[in-house]
Amino acid sequence: MNSPYTPGIAAARLDAEALAENFTDLHAPLDGHEAAVAADRCYFCHDAPCITACPTDIDIPLFIRQIATGTPEAAAKTIFDQNILGGMCARVCPTEDLCEQACVRELAEGKPVEIGRLQRYATDTVMAAGVMPFERAAPTGKKVAVIGAGPAGLSCAHRLAMLGHDVTVYDAMPKPGGLNEYGIAAYKSTDDFAAREVEWLCSIGGIEIKTGMALGEALKLDDVVGCFAATFLAVGLGGVNALSVDGADKDGVEDAVSFIETLRQTDDLSSLPVGRNVVVIGGGMTAVDAAVQSKLLGADNVTIAYRRGRDAMGASRYEQDLAASHGVKLMFNAQPKAIHGNGSAAEIELELTETVDGTLRGTGETVRLPADQIFRAIGQTLTSDGGLELDGRKIAVTGAGRTSRAGVWAGGDCAAGGDDLTVTAVAEGRDAAMDIHATLMGGS
Amino acid sequence: MADLTTDFLGIKSPNPFWLASAPPTDKEYNVRRAFEAGWGGVVWKTLGSEGPPVVNVNGPRYGVIYGKDRTVLGINNIELITDRDLYTNLEEIKRVKADYPDRAMIVSIMVPCEEQAWKDILPLVEDTGADGIELNFGCPHGMSERGMGAAVGQVPEYIEMVTRWCKQYYSKPVIVKLTPNITDIRKPAAAAKRGGADAVSLINTINSITSVNLDTMSPEPSIDGKGTHGGYCGPAVKPIAMSMVSEIARDPETAGLPISGIGGVTTWRDAAEFITLGCGNVQVCTAAMTYGFKIVQEMISGLSQWMDEKGHTSIADFCGAAVPNTTDWQYLNLNYIAKAKIDQDACISCGRCYAACEDTSHQAISMSADRVFEVIDAECVACNLCVDVCPVENCISMVAMEPGSVDPRTGKTVEKDYANWTTHPNNPAATAAE
Numbered sequence: 058m059n060s061p062y063t064p065g066i067a068a069a070r071l072d073a074e075a076l077a078e079n080f081t082d083l084h085a086p087l088d089g090h091e092a093a094v095a096a097d098r099c100y101f102c103h104d105a106p107c108i109t110a111c112p113t114d115i116d117i118p119l120f121i122r123q124i125a126t127g128t129p130e131a132a133a134k135t136i137f138d139q140n141i142l143g144g145m146c147a148r149v150c151p152t153e154d155l156c157e158q159a160c161v162r163e164l165a166e167g168k169p170v171e172i173g174r175l176q177r178y179a180t181d182t183v184m185a186a187g188v189m190p191f192e193r194a195a196p197t198g199k200k201v202a203v204i205g206a207g208p209a210g211l212s213c214a215h216r217l218a219m220l221g222h223d224v225t226v227y228d229a230m231p232k233p234g235g236l237n238e239y240g241i242a243a244y245k246s247t248d249d250f251a252a253r254e255v256e257w258l259c260s261i262g263g264i265e266i267k268t269g270m271a272l273g274e275a276l277k278l279d280d281v282v283g284c285f286a287a288t289f290l291a292v293g294l295g296g297v298n299a300l301s302v303d304g305a306d307k308d309g310v311e312d313a314v315s316f317i318e319t320l321r322q323t324d325d326l327s328s329l330p331v332g333r334n335v336v337v338i339g340g341g342m343t344a345v346d347a348a349v350q351s352k353l354l355g356a357d358n359v360t361i362a363y364r365r366g367r368d369a370m371g372a373s374r375y376e377q378d379l380a381a382s383h384g385v386k387l388m389f390n391a392q393p394k395a396i397h398g399n400g401s402a403a404e405i406e407l408e409l410t411e412t413v414d415g416t417l418r419g420t421g422e423t424v425r426l427p428a429d430q431i432f433r434a435i436g437q438t439l440t441s442d443g444g445l446e447l448d449g450r451k452i453a454v455t456g457a458g459r460t461s462r463a464g465v466w467a468g469g470d471c472a473a474g475g476d477d478l479t480v481t482a483v484a485e486g487r488d489a490a491m492d493i494h495a496t497l498m499g500g501s
Numbered sequence: 502m503a504d505l506t507t508d509f510l511g512i513k514s515p516n517p518f519w520l521a522s523a524p525p526t527d528k529e530y531n532v533r534r535a536f537e538a539g540w541g542g543v544v545w546k547t548l549g550s551e552g553p554p555v556v557n558v559n560g561p562r563y564g565v566i567y568g569k570d571r572t573v574l575g576i577n578n579i580e581l582i583t584d585r586d587l588y589t590n591l592e593e594i595k596r597v598k599a600d601y602p603d604r605a606m607i608v609s610i611m612v613p614c615e616e617q618a619w620k621d622i623l624p625l626v627e628d629t630g631a632d633g634i635e636l637n638f639g640c641p642h643g644m645s646e647r648g649m650g651a652a653v654g655q656v657p658e659y660i661e662m663v664t665r666w667c668k669q670y671y672s673k674p675v676i677v678k679l680t681p682n683i684t685d686i687r688k689p690a691a692a693a694k695r696g697g698a699d700a701v702s703l704i705n706t707i708n709s710i711t712s713v714n715l716d717t718m719s720p721e722p723s724i725d726g727k728g729t730h731g732g733y734c735g736p737a738v739k740p741i742a743m744s745m746v747s748e749i750a751r752d753p754e755t756a757g758l759p760i761s762g763i764g765g766v767t768t769w770r771d772a773a774e775f776i777t778l779g780c781g782n783v784q785v786c787t788a789a790m791t792y793g794f795k796i797v798q799e800m801i802s803g804l805s806q807w808m809d810e811k812g813h814t815s816i817a818d819f820c821g822a823a824v825p826n827t828t829d830w831q832y833l834n835l836n837y838i839a840k841a842k843i844d845q846d847a848c849i850s851c852g853r854c855y856a857a858c859e860d861t862s863h864q865a866i867s868m869s870a871d872r873v874f875e876v877i878d879a880e881c882v883a884c885n886l887c888v889d890v891c892p893v894e895n896c897i898s899m900v901a902m903e904p905g906s907v908d909p910r911t912g913k914t915v916e917k918d919y920a921n922w923t924t925h926p927n928n929p930a931a932t933a934a935e
Contacts, residue, residue: 093570093571094570097569097570098569100851100853100892101853102850102851102852102853103851103852103853103855103856103868104852104868105852106850106872161849161850161851162849164849164850165849165892165893
């Protein structure tokens with residue numbers, strides 16, 4: 058049995074009970090009474106700001122009123138009408154930056170209506186009952202391919218299936234779900250929720266999922282386009298940006314994405330090695346997820362080093378505070394300069410930064426932190442563009458996800474525009490599905 | 502701290518907060534605890550004639566209406582008068598009164614509409630040393646079917662007759678408790694006065710069905726699958742009670758008749774409002790049933806603080822102060838013109854004022870793309886709905902237009918002189934009011 062103070066990288070720093078406790082739900086679900094109390098706080102605003110703030114335009118005041126009047130099933134239908142992954146979004150959405158930030162009670166009292174938790178209450182009610190509140194339309198005879206079974210792909214597939222099309226979903230990974238399955242902190246998706254959600258979503262029928270099929274490898278875009286009436290690309294960002302500093306090849310320097318993925322797929326948390334001193338390079342949600350989970354696995358010291366100031370950080374203030382409350386140290390204006398150690402990482406050398414005339418530059422002052430394990434969380438990249446036109450480093454799209462190639466749509470993180478959020482991906486998948494449907498059924 | 506001592510019909514109590522005749526005043530144990538908590542007086546749960554007591558239902562007695570977060574807005578009940586032995590009650594009343602001589606002790610009575618029945622019970626009550634009696638002519642269920650309670654209260658002649666008997670066979674103050682389940686509250690009040698009543702108290706509870714169980718199709722509270730109308734009380738009935746109180750206070754035939762105000766008194770403010778409409782004190786039940794006896798402490802501190810702030814040194818100082826300002830619609834000043842004004846700093850942009858005005862009123866609030874809500878004076882009739890639905894207190898207010906200015910809605914100059922419906926030039930039927 059190891060402890061947080063065991064040197065180097067080691068598994069089982071905490072006992073099984075502590076690990077299990079650490080990885081339970083970040084926010085316990087609301088029970089019926091709590092939901093009633095929380096729902097009563099909604100003012101049922103006119104043309105509500107929370108709806109505007111929601112990338113999927115869920116009619117939030119309506120679903121909350123439906124909860125308040127004892128019909129969470131109807132509330133769930135209101136949510137799923139706009140966002141079929143409303144269950145996952147209730148868990149992972151940065152509501153503090155979206156609906157809850159816009160809530161008028163945030164302005165009035167600094168305490169918004171707990172929209173995220175109420176959404177989970179409603180969606181959990183229906184999903185626990187195994188009810189799929191939508192039926193498929195009469196078959197259209199059209200076949201559509203969706204490449205990527207993450208939030209954008211699943212959202213698109215469900216909407217297309219609902220409209221009567223037959224959908225085949227391809228995914229590179231062994232399991233569908235994309236980042237929901239592999240990329241989100243474990244305490245946000247407990248009890249195998251991502252997999253259960255996919256199973257529930259597919260219960261509408263008309264969706265076939267084929268895993269282990271990566272675009273550009275087993276799967277060629279030309280072949281797919283030739284076999285289907287339309288194709289929706291939602292392959293996400295599979296690559297991880299490299300860290301180009303001295304010592305970046307030392308043992309112990311890893312991708313945060315891989316770490317999170319391994320953690321999500323393990324059956325035994327005590328088998329996962331983690332450093333005594335962990336440094337995460339980056340400033341997004343992935344950095345926070347990796348840092349917090351390192352701490353929860355028993356790392357003694359965990360630091361997030363971000364090269365810019367707090368305000369520029371991709372992770373919300375809420376996420377920053379979440380990290381801090383778990384004992385993660387947040388370092389701002391610090392960029393990696395070198396990683397030292399004999400074969401394995403032992404220290405990281407960080408250079409402090411400043412922004413002058415809008416340009417970030419090193420000040421020359423450096424600090425060294427002990428670091429047995431260093432996670433790169435400095436962004437992800439598109440691995441296969443299928444030969445489509447790009448906008449920057451992502452697939453260029455116009456309208457509801459139309460790419461440069463006729464019959465091919467794209468959405469989610471792989472497509473340009475929009476925030477890289479689950480909820481944005483869901484919206485893009487849904488909207489592309491509607492556009493595909495209109496096109497296939499004789500629209501423009 | 503202002504002096505809250507109240508003299509109602511010569512009955513002194515340390516404050517104007519009495520517990521109404523109801524379950525909280527059913528027995529010695531409760532009443533002693535109520536007095537310890539600070540209540541100024543109690544009206545003991547209604548006594549019936551000697552003999553076997555009434556039997557209550559053995560299922561639910563109460564139904565409820567909730568506001569947000571299950572705030573109790575109204576309760577109805579199908580409980581009857583005391584179901585305990587008459588002599589047990591009388592002995593307890595005597596003991597408690599002896600131990601709390603400074604508190605008001607009123608005995609509520611309901612016996613059949615026969616002179617002998619009253620002649621029998623009144624000396625027994627007199628013997629307890631209680632300060633007065635209240636005649637329960639209001640209970641709307643159960644007892645009314647036996648010719649008592651509201652069955653008496655709905656017939657002014659009976660009220661007058663029974664009141665007369667009571668004044669004849671009882672030496673202390675007689676308060677007649679009125680039922681609101683009647684078209685014109687002034688009639689029974691006048692009858693009570695003619696019968697010699699020292700005061701009226703109102704309102705008793707209102708006929709009501711609070712809810713229907715949609716599974717069993719039974720009204721609630723449901724007794725073995727059946728429900729009946731019960732008596733409604735609590736904050737929800739306060740507006741009805743205050744209107745009835747004001748009518749008695751204003752009517753020339755009953756003006757000056759002391760009133761004990763009942764109906765949804767929940768806070769010191771409610772009590773103050775009843776008193777300004779002419780009540781010498783108030784009676785409380787639902788608030789105590791919802792929150793316990795301790796709630797009187799807030800009523801006492803709040804009323805006292807407000808009186809200090811306003812410079813009132815006694816309850817009598819402001820008793821009836823709002824009566825002269827309570828009038829008939831025809832005397833309202835039609836030359837008074839106000840416009841809604843939204844305090845943009847206080848506004849939280851919920852848009853409820855907009856939805857209310859746009860959908861259901863006069864389309865007098867505009868909404869910008871960035872959710873700024875502004876009143877369109879040319880459309881605003883000052884209906885006040887926006888104020889009513891706004892979740893932020895004092896965010897929207899009604900501001901009177903200065904005489905001499907022009908109302909952009911009508912294009913007319915605001916007159917400084919009073920003009921009511923009967924005199925207003927716009928009213929072609931003015932003479933019909935005479």
